[in-house]
Amino acid sequence: MPLAPDSRLPTPDYLLHLADNALILGHRNSEWCGHGPILEQDIAITNISLDLIGQSRYLYQYAASIMGEGATEDSLAYLRDVREFKNYLLLELPKGDWAVTVLRQYFFSQFQILQYRALQQKQDIQLSAIAEKAIKETVYHLRWSKEWVIRLGDGTEESSRRMNKAVDYLWSYTGELFMPSKFEIACAETEIGVDPATLKDEWYASVQQVFAEAALTLPSQGWTQSGGKEGVHTEHLGFILAELQFMQRAYPGNEW
């Protein structure tokens, strides 16, 4: 997107990456709405969805104001195609069973809390304010998802089997969280953004602690899936966007 680079502002790519993460996971979690067999947890996961979608709105609005040229939060969420989305692959994977959903939420909330806390200390006032607001929500997401990981991991034979299966499924997608992209390195150099590689040790230490409590074995850090930040996605993202964007694609400019 052609725009004059201003080193005092976050690059649109960086903001879109942060926003896409929140939107896509928010959308995935929202698939539980009305399907949780327990009313109370149905509401909990839907609350988390709404928090994440709210975070994505602030970030899209900020990105749109920097991008100009008629960009709006709606055009950024509804009118970009798969290759333009920069979210982590982890977040677009199908919601799976409850173990997959809560483990993914835990992995990401544990990452997000570190990322937001670091962002809060950075130079960009707007982004720092968005981070500050999001931290309060994220602390709760982390607490809630951690509880569930421990509860299922250290629960019955069945819950432990499911949680172990979820670990096997999701683990190879966690390495991508810490692989910095060009736009992250650029924003980190100007003291506006965070290089995610700097969050890695703390993230692993926290996860290790929770896994110990949950009687789960931490897999080794081996080969990892990646590509999301560069727009190279799994086949799942296209299906999410088809559902998410259908109305605006079929009836451009439609409002209700």
Add this chain to the structure above:
Amino acid sequence: MSFQSRKFFYGDIPDDGAGDSVNSQPSISENNWPLWEVFIRSKQGLDHKHAGSLHAADAQMAIENARDVYTRRMEGISIWVVESKYIHASNPDEAESFYEPANDKVYRHPTFYVLPEAVKNM
């Protein structure tokens, strides 16, 4: 004639191929999660008021569920939960003997005192 029973767990959607264990131990489901009563304090200085009830596996989860179910619109700053089975209630059938004897004991109200001028409300 015997039926193969397929077991579903929390989070399974019956038509997506989940629920693969057959006849294993009982699941933790809504059926055996205990009921909890929730009390919310809306602001400092006020009492906790009964807000409703919900299901949860333990106290920790009950408080978190209460936060999600009963404080979505800034209704509270403090939550108490207690398992419903620990609430002992008076028997509605005994209402007559319980409450009506108080009906004609007007002297229990402080209405026979002359209030000083300065006291506007009591």
